[in-house]
Amino acid sequence: MVSPVFYQFDRLIILDQTLLPGEEKYIYLETKEDVWQAIKKLQVRGAPAIGVAAAYGVYVAIKDTPAYSFFDIARELHNTCMYLATSRPTAVNLVWALNRMEKRVFEIGEEVDKTLPWEQQEKFIKDQLLEEAHKIRQEDIDACKAMGEHGLSLLEKGMGILTHCNAGTLATAMYGTCLAPIHLGQERGYDFKVYADETRPLLQGARLTSWELAKSGVDVTLICDNMASTVMKQGKIQAVVVGCDRMAANGDGANKIGTGGVAILAKEYGIPFYMYVPTSTIDLDTATGDDIVIEERDGREISEMWYDKPMAPDGVKTYNPAFDVTDHKYITAVITEKGIVYPPYSENLKKLFE
Ligand code: MRU
Numbered sequence: 118m119v120s121p122v123f124y125q126f127d128r129l130i131i132l133d134q135t136l137l138p139g140e141e142k143y144i145y146l147e148t149k150e151d152v153w154q155a156i157k158k159l160q161v162r163g164a165p166a167i168g169v170a171a172a173y174g175v176y177v178a179i180k181d182t183p184a185y186s187f188f189d190i191a192r193e194l195h196n197t198c199m200y201l202a203t204s205r206p207t208a209v210n211l212v213w214a215l216n217r218m219e220k221r222v223f224e225i226g227e228e229v230d231k232t233l234p235w236e237q238q239e240k241f242i243k244d245q246l247l248e249e250a251h252k253i254r255q256e257d258i259d260a261c262k263a264m265g266e267h268g269l270s271l272l273e274k275g276m277g278i279l280t281h282c283n284a285g286t287l288a289t290a291m292y293g294t295c296l297a298p299i300h301l302g303q304e305r306g307y308d309f310k311v312y313a314d315e316t317r318p319l320l321q322g323a324r325l326t327s328w329e330l331a332k333s334g335v336d337v338t339l340i341c342d343n344m345a346s347t348v349m350k351q352g353k354i355q356a357v358v359v360g361c362d363r364m365a366a367n368g369d370g371a372n373k374i375g376t377g378g379v380a381i382l383a384k385e386y387g388i389p390f391y392m393y394v395p396t397s398t399i400d401l402d403t404a405t406g407d408d409i410v411i412e413e414r415d416g417r418e419i420s421e422m423w424y425d426k427p428m429a430p431d432g433v434k435t436y437n438p439a440f441d442v443t444d445h446k447y448i449t450a451v452i453t454e455k456g457i458v459y460p461p462y463s464e465n466l467k468k469l470f471e
Contacts, residue, residue, distance in 0.1 A: 118300070118333075120291045122161055122170045124250065129173045131161045134287060138328040146170070149178040149197050156204040156211070159319065163288020164362045164398055165257045168210030171201050172250040175218040180243055185235070187226045190242055194222050206410040207371055207440045209363040209400045214253055221249045257290040260395045260454035265297030268358065268452045271391060272298060274307045276355040279345060279383075281314040282373035283325035284360025284393060294393035295358035295452075296329065303335050311337045312348050316373060318418045318437065342375050349386040357383045359443075361394040368445030368462025369406025370394065374438055380447035389449040396453055396469055406442030414439050 119141075121132040129146045135158060136142050144160070146152050152174030155161050161170045178197040184190045198215040205211060225245045229238050272278070278299065285296035292300060302309050311330055316322035323339055330337040340348060348354055357379060361370040370376075370392050383390040403409055416435025421427040429435075451458040451466070458465045 118286055118291055121287050122166050122173070122290060123254070124173050124247070129177050131155060131170060132287070133160045134162055134325060135160050137324050146174070146177060149174055149200060152177060153201055153204045163283060164208035164210040164360065165289040165294070165395060166287070167205065167208050168214035168397060169254045169257055169290050171211050172214040172218055172253045174201055175215065176247045176250050179246065184239055187229070187242065191222050191226065195219060205412055207362045207412045210397050213397050217253060218246065218249060222246060254290045257395070258292065261289050261292035261294060261297045263454040264294055264393055264395065264452050265292060265301040267457050268295070268298030268391065268393060269301050271450065271457070272302065272307065272309070272356060277310045277312065277353045279312045279314070279348065279354045279357045279379065280326060281322065281359050281376050281379050282316045283321040283329065285326055285329045287325050287329055288360060294360045294395060295391070296326070298358070299330065299335055300333050303333050309335065310353070311335055312354065313337055313339050314342045314345060314375065314379070315339060316375060317342055318422065320423065321373065345379055346382050349382055349388060354388055357388055357390045359392055361392050361398050362440055363403065363409050364394045364399045364451070364466070365403040365405050365409060366401045366463060366466060367405045368448060368451065368460065368466060369442050370448060371406065371409045371411065371440045371442045374441050377441040377443045380443045384447050390447055391450050391452055392443065392448050393452045396455060399466055399469065401467060401470065406444065409442055411441070412439040413437060
């Protein structure tokens, strides 16, 4: 199975997702500016994958920066975290991973043997930071595996499943969040029929989900976003599975624009709507979905990006929010790596952290 972000041969490597499905190309990110651009341009995307890339991005920034004391490293690390945090606002995994790196550097500052020559201390500190980034990546892989098992327990063989955007292996370190049970089901003969919303305007469903699932041999059918109610009404869908970029303390969940509409449709047709949310995506400091900052992207993604010539009059006004918030009342269950959470979410989500 592909991994979209990893560190090998002393280099940060990502799969450039803007080139999929046409080209499977891995690129090196050599500086913090490369990492910022790659996140902004969605070369690496999906909440957990962004977090992993950012953690490695911190290491990339400090590894070759000359440092003459612990505080030189801590200062560069802090500046890098502040900078990378500005790349995209909605997915909380970004700041979650940056905060973890920042907290870790001070622990390492306590652990380092100060009687050693500075060069050895410096190596120890930098090596430990790389270890922390590896740990964040490995924890994501483990969380996805666990969500796969929990999620599969809610699904039955032969089910029709609708998904929106890409919360698969491409959006994580590996396996995916809401696509993990589908990959697992494929290995275990569940014979799911998956419907992938194309997911305008950036087509993560068409370009990424259908590519990823077809590669795993899953029976996947691509539909336009406005066909979701039709396939539901026709009885083709028995469950909806989606990812999440930030879940507020009351269970409202921000995910790719269009998710909220799918959730409302699912409720109307009596179809369970499952949101897959690793604990790194739960933000108890955000009270409700109204407090989540929604990224707004360039309107040309709507008017001309995928066309040979512009498909809207020159200068037309556009509005391009990248995410929406699904109200908790539409979410049947939240699948985390620690287990399945049911309403009332304002009581039950916080128990995950006790
Ligand atoms: O703009 P993107 O492609 O980064 O948006 C991704 C999503 O909305 C995913 O569903 C979400 O990050 C969850 S990924 C496991």
